[in-house]
Amino acid sequence: MSNEAAMHGHPEVVTTHEAHHDEHHVHHHKETFITKYVFSQDHKMIARQFLISGMVWAVIGGLMSVLFRLQLGYPDESFPWLEDILGRWAQGGKISPENYYALVTMHGTVLVFFVLTGGLSGTFANFLIPLQIGARDMASPFLNMLSYWFFFIASVVMISSLFVQTGPFSGGWTAYPPLSALGDASPGSKVGMDLWITSMALFVVSSLLGGLNYITTILNMRTKGMSMTRLPLTIWALLFTAILGVLSFPVLLSGFILLLFDRHAGTSFFLSDIFLASTQQALPNEGGSAILFQHLFWFLGHPEVYIIILPAMGMVSEILSINSRKPIFGYMAMVGSLFAIAMLAFLVWAHHMFVTGLNPFLGSVFVLLTLLIAIPSAIKVFNWLTTLWKGNIRFTPAMMFAIGFVSLFISGGLTGIFLGNSTLDIHLHDTYFIVAHFHIVMGVAGFFGMFAGIYHWFPKMYGRYLNNTMAYIHFWVTMVGAYLIFWPMHYQGLAGMPRRYLDYSNWESFNQFNDLNKFISTVAMIVFAVQLMFVFNFFYSIFKGRKMNTQNPWGATTLEWTTPIHAGHGNWPGEIPEVHRWAYDYSKDGREFIQQTESVNPNESKH
């Protein structure tokens, strides 16, 4: 096939199960640098593109948090070198309020969307779906490629917003209007917000292209014998993630479009009764509802946290099982609880809005539905614990992060029971308690899932191992650091300390935590430095890591480990293997593991 045809999106890979024996024994077409590394349609390459882009974003987003933690920890001091980096945003070495809020907003946007959505499910959905279900590629490799490039353009637009004169958007990642609609209310809501909306719209397109592809691929392109109940839990989790994204991202987009109209077309969807002090003028808008936007936003915003955590849960289930050398406990219950979480995700959004003046009766319905999520979550936690029980645990770096994930998920999940209960939310809403809650359960736990996935599948991605010593240092420092940073924040929340304040010194009620803020900032910097070490380990190991010389280094049962060490486009050189059993036959009948491709022996015990 010519490069030209590939460039124009002709699918290079025939994906039905019969028609591809011969042409995949060798690379049948010449690949140029461009088709192989840039506009690649190979799902494995796209996964790596998402991963590396996600890592670049993670470093940027993490660095932002270090900068604003510097302000929070040392509000009275000035750091002249900050002016060297940030120019007028840190005049005299002190971060200005505009800059502080811009950093906070971008930190949230970048990490929630560009790292933990794009970087996490973009990477692992692309990488694992075809490999684990036994397909040569995605249903549409071309759309898959477009998904990455839309993500890339979204990234470029978002980055460019950091450099406009009035600054990037600075009204919080939730972008509530009227603040986000009116440039006169906040300079960040000028052109910075237009770029923010544009970037997010492109991001939604990317996510939809990806999501549709993932769903189609999982439902239609499983290899022979791979029934839905034989799928590894990673695939189930990625399927539900994709469904959540496809059904909820359009609602977010609609909210953004209405917001764009309010900003530029004089409509009043979200605006009413506004007089701006900066211009001393009353706006003409009447009859809009600022709360409507919050409904639209959180209709995505809540599923979004499950979009982040479900892939992590799937990978953690897989990794815990493999490294305990035991089947995952209660496979069907695990699938059922993923399903329950995915469904409930759509029915709980207004728990973010208990104090917006929501009808108390409506609030009570959302309390009930929200706390219901604790039940499938409890099932998952106890099933993970039982998976470890009487196992034979190998502490690979991936396993460490998986165990860390469970610990963080318990800690952060339980505080969700506080916040989901409207009575307590009145007091805890928008305090540091919520900051602690979602950073633990969504932020750090999401990252732990991602790290577990990277350490586990890195050999499959690059044919080499990451360095173990650095991995263990990475794990322990991050684990201890995460708790040191976020655990004490619960106490700040119980003191009613509001989030998104850059200086508490004028407040009699909240100025008792200066020493703690300093401590948290210091730990955050150390943890960030260790993440840089991980990034170094990652790139170093791509080129210089210990070589993988067995096909199946972890002794896993799933299909990705039946491919050659350096699998080409198409994944299996010969026919796609047929599947005969579920993915969790570990330590069965005295055998350490039985791969899915092995046919069932009539004397075998049942699971």
Added chain:
Amino acid sequence: MSTTAILLLSILALGFLITFQIAKASEYVSILNGEKKSFEQSNKVNAFLMVAFLVLSLIGIWVCHKAYYGRTLLPFPSASDHGEKIDTMMFITIAVCGVVFFITQILLFWFSFRYQYSEKRKAYFYPHNTNWEILWTTVPAIALCVLVGFGLYYWYKITGDAPANAMQVEITGKQFAWVYRYPGKDNVFGKKYFKEINEAEGNELGLIWDDKAAQDDIVTTSAMYIVKDVPVKINIFSRDVIHDVGLPHFRMKMDAVPGTPTTMYFTPKFTTEEMKKITDNPEFEYEIACDQMCGNSHYSMKGIVKVVTKEEFTLWRAGQKPKYVEINSATAKPASGGMADSTGNLKQGLSPTPDSTNKVITRR
């Protein structure tokens, strides 16, 4: 770049280099010793660290609690009746979740240590057990029913209608301050419309002066005065973006939304003076913290609530002049009351001059 920054960066770089060298070396050692042996060694170390982490964390939780619990609001009584309910709910939830937290975390790290790899052990093939699964579906479900039950019981008490005898106060958020309004002698809030807002003329809330009920309304920015043991209904408005009336000591919070009025009510239990004694802090004030991101000075958007006795309130109230009177007395005094210096006149107007109170000029 300052010297400290350079020093810090070089320490970082050095630490990094050392770690990298050790990491490289350990990889070579593992090849020399055999991968199996080095795996077993590192597995033992990590299994031990798992349980060490558990123990140190439990100690850490205790230390953290010792250090910071006293700085939260929980050791002090809540300053409102609703706050007491919220505190009770908080302790119930902490108890339930605390038990689950300790059980699951201890099991997690204990299992990790206890079932670490050993050549002799065979993992137990245990794919599922319906009874166990039913157990940990129903027990959390029952626990949650209890939490939802208590939660909603309190929620309806807190969000219910304010009693008829409640005192009415209005609070309006604007970038970046709070404005309070009292209904005046007639006990009725006058009409207002946002297009009537004119800060230069001192009409911050856009009161419609043609409405008689508005003419005796008291508007102040100094503090919100409320009375101990008298229920207060707070009517909440915003003039520009979404703000939030956060009252941590009363455990109350409600958004101020432009175009959509909201309310909350509660009964304060301690005067500001009493609270100074309770918290042992002579500087204590009931602060209103804006709890919804509202712009670049969000962090400094502070209001003050003064809880006073009935007598003190009457006294304070007697000293307040209706906004209408205040504005008109100010503009009436010097004849050159143009737009430009009317704010300056307003300041003069704040000190009451007995003869000017009755002078009223008609609005354009």
